Amino acid sequence: KQEVTQIPAALSVPEGENLVLNCSFTDSAIYNLQWFRQDPGKGLTSLLLIQSSQREQTSGRLNASLDKSSGRSTLYIAASQPGDSATYLCAPSDNYGQNFVFGPGTRLSVLP
Amino acid sequence: DAGVIQSPRHEVTEMGQEVTLRCKPISGHNSLFWYRQTMMRGLELLIYFNNNVPIDDSGMPEDRFSAKMPNASFSTLKIQPSEPRDSAVYFCASRPTGLGYGYTFGSGTRLTVV
Numbered sequence: 001k002q003e004v005t006q007i008p009a010a011l012s013v014p015e016g017e018n019l020v021l022n023c024s025f026t027d028s029a030i031y032n033l034q035w036f037r038q039d040p041g042k043g044l045t046s047l048l049l050i051q052s053s054q055r056e057q058t059s060g061r062l063n064a065s066l067d068k069s070s071g072r073s074t075l076y077i078a079a080s081q082p083g084d085s086a087t088y089l090c091a092p093s094d095n096y097g098q099n100f101v102f103g104p105g106t107r108l109s110v111l112p
Numbered sequence: 113d114a115g116v117i118q119s120p121r122h123e124v125t126e127m128g129q130e131v132t133l134r135c136k137p138i139s140g141h142n143s144l145f146w147y148r149q150t151m152m153r154g155l156e157l158l159i160y161f162n163n164n165v166p167i168d169d170s171g172m173p174e175d176r177f178s179a180k181m182p183n184a185s186f187s188t189l190k191i192q193p194s195e196p197r198d199s200a201v202y203f204c205a206s207r208p209t210g211l212g213y214g215y216t217f218g219s220g221t222r223l224t225v226v
Contacts, residue, residue, distance in 0.1 A: 034214040042219065043203060049214035089155070097211045098143070099168070102155040 002027045004103035006090060012109040013080055021075040021106045023090035028071050031097035035064050035075050037086040038105070044089065048075070080110045116218035118204050124224045130192040133221045136185055137206030145215065146179055146189050147203040155203070161187065162209055194225045 003026045013019055023033075032051045036044040048064040050057040050073070057064045063076040073090055087107045091100035117136040125131050137144050145160040159169040164181045172179070176195070181187040191198055201222050205215040 032212060032214070036217075041222075044205075044215075044217040046214055046216065051212055091215075097213070099145075099157060099160065100215060101157075102147075104154050 002030075002092065002094070002101040004090065004092060004101055006088075006103040006106050008106060009104065010107040010109075012111065014111050015080060015082060017080050017110075018076070018078050019080055019108075021077070021088050021090075021108070023073040023075070023092075023103055025071045025073075025090075025092045025101075025103075027092075028068050029095040030068060030092040031095055033064075033066055033073050033090060033092045034100060035062075035073075036089045036091065038089060039086045047088075077108075080108075082110045082112050084108060084110050116204055116206050116216055118202075118218035118221050120221060121219065122222045122224075124226065125194055127195055127225055128193045129225075130190065131194045131198075131223060131225075133189040133202050133204075133223070135187045135189070135204030135218060137187070137204070138216055139185070140208060141206035141216070142184065142209040143207045144181060144187050145205040145207075146187070147205065149201045149203060149220070158189070191223075194223075196225045199223055199225050 005024045007022045034049045035047045038044050048057045050066045061078040066073045087105040089105040091102045093100045119134045146158040149155045158171045159179045161181045179189045201220045203220045204218045207213045
């Protein structure tokens with residue numbers, strides 16, 4: 001059974017810092033991995049989808065990397081802003097790209 | 113595209129009552145997923161459908177929970193009878209069937225059973 005952990009559980013940083021969120025998963029037989037953000041009381045918004053054949057995926061100030069063999073993914077946020085404050089969840093898929101298993105999330109606070 | 117649409121946004125009901133949650137997936141997305149989110153357990157997959165057919169319902173907690181997808185544009189999750197421990201946010205997500213696609217989530221239904 002896939003187990004996903006995210007470190008740190010919570011993070012508070014001043015505006016402008018570059019930061020890294022970590023995701024680890026126990027079963028490396030994945031097809032892809034998706035990163036989401038969730039604002040309090042809201043649904044999940046997809047940030048990046050990275051295929052197992054890719055090493056990196058970028059969108060604006062966000063960069064996700066994937067090391068499938070070691071069971072790790074990182075989300076890099078450049079020049080953080082208060083609007084980035086949210087919970088960030090990673091979700092690796094199964095080997096068929098069907099189901100995604102979610103980590104517990106990292107709660108990020110970016111202080112002005 | 114209006115995205116994945118869930119209704120109602122909030123539901124408060126008394127213990128023992130029947131609750132029905134609704135989901136309209138994105139047109140053309142033939143895979144639909146129901147998740148439950150709580151503080152204690154995070155996001156848990158309850159059931160998913162491919163082409164309107166239930167594929168895996170192993171996450172459905174009890175016989176009190178049932179889900180249907182009568183057509184490609186509509187799915188329901190029913191709880192009968194509801195209990196206070198069912199209080200959670202229930203999310204619906206959809207994706208195109210096939211390899212390499214990610215999820216699009218609805219806004220969720222916050223269920224409170226008193």
